[in-house]
Amino acid sequence: MLTLCLLFLAAGGLLTVGVAVYWHYVGNLLERDAVEQIVSAGNETAESFRRALEADQRIVDTIAITVQNNYPWRKTNQLERFLNLQVKYNEFDNLGIIPLSGDVLLARSVELDNTWLQHILTETLKEETYLSSRYTNPANGRSVLVVAASLHDGLKPVGVLFALVPTERYKSLLTLPSAGESGISYVISPSGELQAAGRTMTSTNMLELLSWADFSKEYPFSALREQVKNGEPIFMRYRLGGRSQLLYGVSLQVNGWYLLSILSTDFIQAQAQHLTGVSLMLFAFIVLLFGLLVLYMFRLRAYSNYQLFKTAFVDNLTGVDNLNRMIQLFPDRVRGVKESAALAIFDILKFKAINDMLGYERGNQILQRVALVLQANLTSGEHVCRSAADNFVLLLSFNDRKDLRARLNHLITLVRRDCTAAETFMMVNSVFGVYELAEPVPFYIALDRARLALENAKRSSAKEVQFYDEKDRHRILRERQLEGMMEQALADGSFALMLQPKIGFQSGRMEGAEVLVRWYQPDRGLVRPDDFIPLFEKNGFILKLDMFILSQSAKLLAKWYHEGKEQVPLSVNFSRLHLNDSRYIPQMSKLVDEHQVPHRLIEVELTETVILNNRELAQSVVRGLHNKGFSVAMDDFGSGYSSLNVLKSLQFDSIKLDKEFLSGSEQNETARKVVQGAVEMIKSIGATVVAEGVETADQAEFLRRIGCDVAQGYYFSRPLPVKEFEQLLLPRSTEK
Ligand code: C2E
Ligand code: CA
Numbered sequence: 262m263l264t265l266c267l268l269f270l271a272a273g274g275l276l277t278v279g280v281a282v283y284w285h286y287v288g289n290l291l292e293r294d295a296v297e298q299i300v301s302a303g304n305e306t307a308e309s310f311r312r313a314l315e316a317d318q319r320i321v322d323t324i325a326i327t328v329q330n331n332y333p334w335r336k337t338n339q340l341e342r343f344l345n346l347q348v349k350y351n352e353f354d355n356l357g358i359i360p361l362s363g364d365v366l367l368a369r370s371v372e373l374d375n376t377w378l379q380h381i382l383t384e385t386l387k388e389e390t391y392l393s394s395r396y397t398n399p400a401n402g403r404s405v406l407v408v409a410a411s412l413h414d415g416l417k418p419v420g421v422l423f424a425l426v427p428t429e430r431y432k433s434l435l436t437l438p439s440a441g442e443s444g445i446s447y448v449i450s451p452s453g454e455l456q457a458a459g460r461t462m463t464s465t466n467m468l469e470l471l472s473w474a475d476f477s478k479e480y481p482f483s484a485l486r487e488q489v490k491n492g493e494p495i496f497m498r499y500r501l502g503g504r505s506q507l508l509y510g511v512s513l514q515v516n517g518w519y520l521l522s523i524l525s526t527d528f529i530q531a532q533a534q535h536l537t538g539v540s541l542m543l544f545a546f547i548v549l550l551f552g553l554l555v556l557y558m559f560r561l562r563a564y565s566n567y568q569l570f571k572t573a574f575v576d577n578l579t580g581v582d583n584l585n586r587m588i589q590l591f592p593d594r595v596r597g598v599k600e601s602a603a604l605a606i607f608d609i610l611k612f613k614a615i616n617d618m619l620g621y622e623r624g625n626q627i628l629q630r631v632a633l634v635l636q637a638n639l640t641s642g643e644h645v646c647r648s649a650a651d652n653f654v655l656l657l658s659f660n661d662r663k664d665l666r667a668r669l670n671h672l673i674t675l676v677r678r679d680c681t682a683a684e685t686f687m688m689v690n691s692v693f694g695v696y697e698l699a700e701p702v703p704f705y706i707a708l709d710r711a712r713l714a715l716e717n718a719k720r721s722s723a724k725e726v727q728f729y730d731e732k733d734r735h736r737i738l739r740e741r742q743l744e745g746m747m748e749q750a751l752a753d754g755s756f757a758l759m760l761q762p763k764i765g766f767q768s769g770r771m772e773g774a775e776v777l778v779r780w781y782q783p784d785r786g787l788v789r790p791d792d793f794i795p796l797f798e799k800n801g802f803i804l805k806l807d808m809f810i811l812s813q814s815a816k817l818l819a820k821w822y823h824e825g826k827e828q829v830p831l832s833v834n835f836s837r838l839h840l841n842d843s844r845y846i847p848q849m850s851k852l853v854d855e856h857q858v859p860h861r862l863i864e865v866e867l868t869e870t871v872i873l874n875n876r877e878l879a880q881s882v883v884r885g886l887h888n889k890g891f892s893v894a895m896d897d898f899g900s901g902y903s904s905l906n907v908l909k910s911l912q913f914d915s916i917k918l919d920k921e922f923l924s925g926s927e928q929n930e931t932a933r934k935v936v937q938g939a940v941e942m943i944k945s946i947g948a949t950v951v952a953e954g955v956e957t958a959d960q961a962e963f964l965r966r967i968g969c970d971v972a973q974g975y976y977f978s979r980p981l982p983v984k985e986f987e988q989l990l991l992p993r994s995t996e997k
């Protein structure tokens with residue numbers, strides 16, 4: 262505030278000084294202009310005045326010739342009329358003839374001083390012409406100059422013709438036209454006597470008058486007197502009667518007369534003031550314009566800032582904040598929430614399907630409605646933003662978990678009611694993942710945990726609102742840890758193969774083995790696949806691992822061949838992820854071929870769920886594998902609901918009954934009937950029936966009785982390390 266005041270003061274001061282300097286500058290400029298003007302105007306006036314005098318002299322000379330021709334003069338009417346006419350034409354005051362002898366003849370008879378007339382006569386005869394000083398016409402009190410010419414008879418002078426010329430006629434000549442009222446010229450005699458002027462004068466001696474004036478030191482009054490006497494030009498400044506004046510004097514070279522031109526500089530001040538005023542107004546206008554421009558620019562910037570804010574922090578589609586804004590507000594908001602706080606993620610189930618079926622426009626409308634519903638149900642301090650597609654993140658306050666769950670369930674109901682389009686049967690179902698903000702964690706961690714809970718909510722159809730708990734956290738941590746290790750583990754050979762024998766009921770011998778992966782971790786020993794396979798299926802690492810296991814299996818088969826051991830077919834588990842990769846089968850062939858192992862020794866196990874999800878794809882994969890000579894087994898049969906038709910169309914070489922299938926058959930007669938039916942059905946389409954998870958002699962006996970072909974389970978053998986398994990192999994010579 263203080264700096265602003267100081268700034269204003271400084272600006273004001275600067276402006277004042279600026280105006281003063283400017284004013285001064287304009288004044289100087291105008292004065293210089295005035296000086297030039299008075300000098301040129303003075304010279305011009307002197308010239309025109311001289312010419313006017315000459316013209317009057319010429320008129321008088323011309324009249325004199327006529328008068329001369331009528332010599333000797335009698336006081337005739339004719340001459341009188343001529344003179345009268347000339348007076349009138351030439352606007353003289355009077356015209357007269359002074360003869361050397363005889364009476365004076367006048368155009369207008371008035372009483373004139375005889376000695377004065379004699380003076381004119383003598384002066385004129387001296388030089389042939391004569392111009393007098395100013396004289397007051399006694400007939401009318403007007404100022405006149407006498408202009409005279411001598412008259413001759415042959416060479417003999419006989420008299421003088423004179424005219425009384427009113428000085429009034431020079432008045433207009435003696436004003437300085439461009440300076441208006443303020444510029445006047447005066448004709449004076451060397452002693453200062455006024456002869457003619459640009460205006461009616463009261464004083465008669467100009468030098469006397471000017472002796473009262475206030476001259477500056479550089480131009481003293483004495484200089485003026487001197488110059489006038491010498492007939493030299495002069496320029497001066499002075500003050501008289503409170504007014505500043507410029508004076509320019511120049512000799513007229515007539516009678517020693519001198520022309521004084523005087524210009525009042527007050528008008529310069531006025532003009533400077535006017536000019537400064539106009540300039541100031543112009544300046545103010547420009548400043549105003551500039552100010553408006555600056556203001557406009559500020560407005561523009563504020564607007565663009567607002568736009569930036571909007572693009573940065575507002576979700577375009579729904580108008581609620583976006584995730585950036587939530588991230589920015591999160592710590593403050595959490596503090597602002599009075600009770601316990603929770604971060605919840607809202608997700609619409611199967612939103613992609615809604616989009617696909619109803620179109621994006623309709624999908625967008627649903628999102629907008631959802632935003633409205635969520636926003637309308639917030640209390641103070643709570644906050645909602647759209648984080649992505651159909652995900653909204655809410656920061657909520659709550660007292661206890663049960664109430665919060667009820668509130669969120671209610672929100673789900675509201676969304677279902679408000680957002681499900683009347684004309685369609687697409688229900689808008691949604692779920693919440695909630696993380697209670699029990700400890701101060703950064704936003705992205707809280708969001709991560711809420712998202713984890715959301716995943717659980719999506720998985721389990723039972724609970725639409727899932728809370729994050731510590732078990733989830735540990736699982737995630739564990740998964741992160743495993744993900745950090747897996748690549749290195751593969752390179753290190755930390756993934757090991759276990760082999761579980763498959764026993765033929767008829768032969769009573771091992772007819773093959775399933776390859777099962779183990780992960781050796783220094784701190785935990787051998788880790789079972791259930792701990793890491795689901796994770797690898799999520800992150801795609803299973804693609805690499807399966808190929809590794811296949812390659813290791815082929816290597817084993819090759820080794821047995823070289824060692825002269827029996828080569829039992831190995832069943833390798835393949836994830837459903839492979840089915841989407843067209844390179845899968847050629848890659849498999851290549852790996853097996855690298856060890857020169859016949860393809861028939863490799864069986865691929867695909868789980869039943871794979872087949873259910875995409876039958877056509879499964880069909881083409883099975884066909885592809887068969888074309889390359891691999892056997893294909895359906896794993897975990899009975900966990901899904903494959904129909905006989907499906908089984909028929911897919912032409913599996915063998916079908917493995919799911920462990921659960923068998924475990925239920927122990928005490929339950931109906932279950933036993935189901936197993937029996939399944940076995941019969943499988944056999945009817947020509948596939949080998951393999952029973953998994955055979956743990957007891959009873960089970961084995963039951964399976965043998967109902968015609969099951971092969972058994973695999975702890976009863977016969979646990980999955981064995983390669984070394985142990987190899988001891989079960991017979992030498993190749995005894996192979997059938
Ligand atoms: P699966 O393919 O159904 O494999 C059979 C599982 O049953 C094995 O568990 C085996 O140890 C176990 N088992 C064998 N006999 C018995 C028994 O008598 N009673 C009981 N309760 N269980 C028995 P494991 O080795 O833990 O493997 C679990 C699953 O991991 C496998 O189920 C398979 O789906 C997957 N898996 C294992 N190795 C691989 C692999 O290399 N690649 C892929 N994609 N999946 C694999
Ligand atoms: Ca299997």
Ligand code: CA
Nearest residue numbers: 896897917953
């Ligand atoms: Ca299985």
